[in-house]
Amino acid sequence: MRDEEAARQSAERMAMMLVDWGFPRMPARVLMAAMTADEELLTAADIGERLGVSPAAVSGAVRYLIQLRMLIREPLPGSRRDVYRLPPDAWYEITALKGALFKVLAGMSDETVQALGEQTAGGRRMATMRDYFLFVEGEMPKLLERWRKHKADNGLD
Known part of the structure; x- marks a missing residue:
C-alpha cells in the first residue's frame, strides 16, 4: 500500500540530492514528482498541487526538463492545457x-x-x-x- 507522506518525503530527498549535484531545484522537484506519480499524465496544476507550489512555478521547470528530454509535453484533448509525461526511458x-x-x-x-x-x-x-x-x-x-x-x-x- 502506498504511503503518501513517505513517498513525498522520499521524492523530496531525491530532488535535494539532484540539487546537491548541480541540478536546478524546481526542475529536480518536478522530475521527482513525475517519477513518483502513479498517473502517467500530469498537468502543471497536478504537479504544483503535489509540490505545494503554483502551476506558474512549475512552468519554467517543465520547460527545462523538456529541453533535457526528461519530460514530454502533449496537448490535452479538448482543452487548451497541456499534460506532461516521462519518456519511456x-x-x-x-x-x-x-x-x-x-x-x-x-x-x-x-x-x-x-x-x-x-x-x-x-x-x-x-x-x-x-x-x-x-x-x-x-x-x-x-x-x-x-x-x-x-x-x-x-x-x-
Whole structure:
C-alpha cells in the first residue's frame, strides 16, 4: 500500500540530492514528482498541487526538463492545457544527450593542452582531462547498448 507522506518525503530527498549535484531545484522537484506519480499524465496544476507550489512555478521547470528530454509535453484533448509525461526511458535519454558534451569537453581540453604545452603541469592535467572525456565518449555507446540489452533480457521495457 502506498504511503503518501513517505513517498513525498522520499521524492523530496531525491530532488535535494539532484540539487546537491548541480541540478536546478524546481526542475529536480518536478522530475521527482513525475517519477513518483502513479498517473502517467500530469498537468502543471497536478504537479504544483503535489509540490505545494503554483502551476506558474512549475512552468519554467517543465520547460527545462523538456529541453533535457526528461519530460514530454502533449496537448490535452479538448482543452487548451497541456499534460506532461516521462519518456519511456528518461535516464537513457539524458545520458545519450550528454554524450555529445563529452566530445566537446575533450576538444576544448585538447585546445588548452595545445596552448599550455603537454609538458607543463597544467598541460598534463588538461591532457588527463581530455583523455578521460575521450574514453567516456568512446565507452558511452557500448554502455547504453548494454543497458538496452539488460532491459530486454530482464523484461524491463
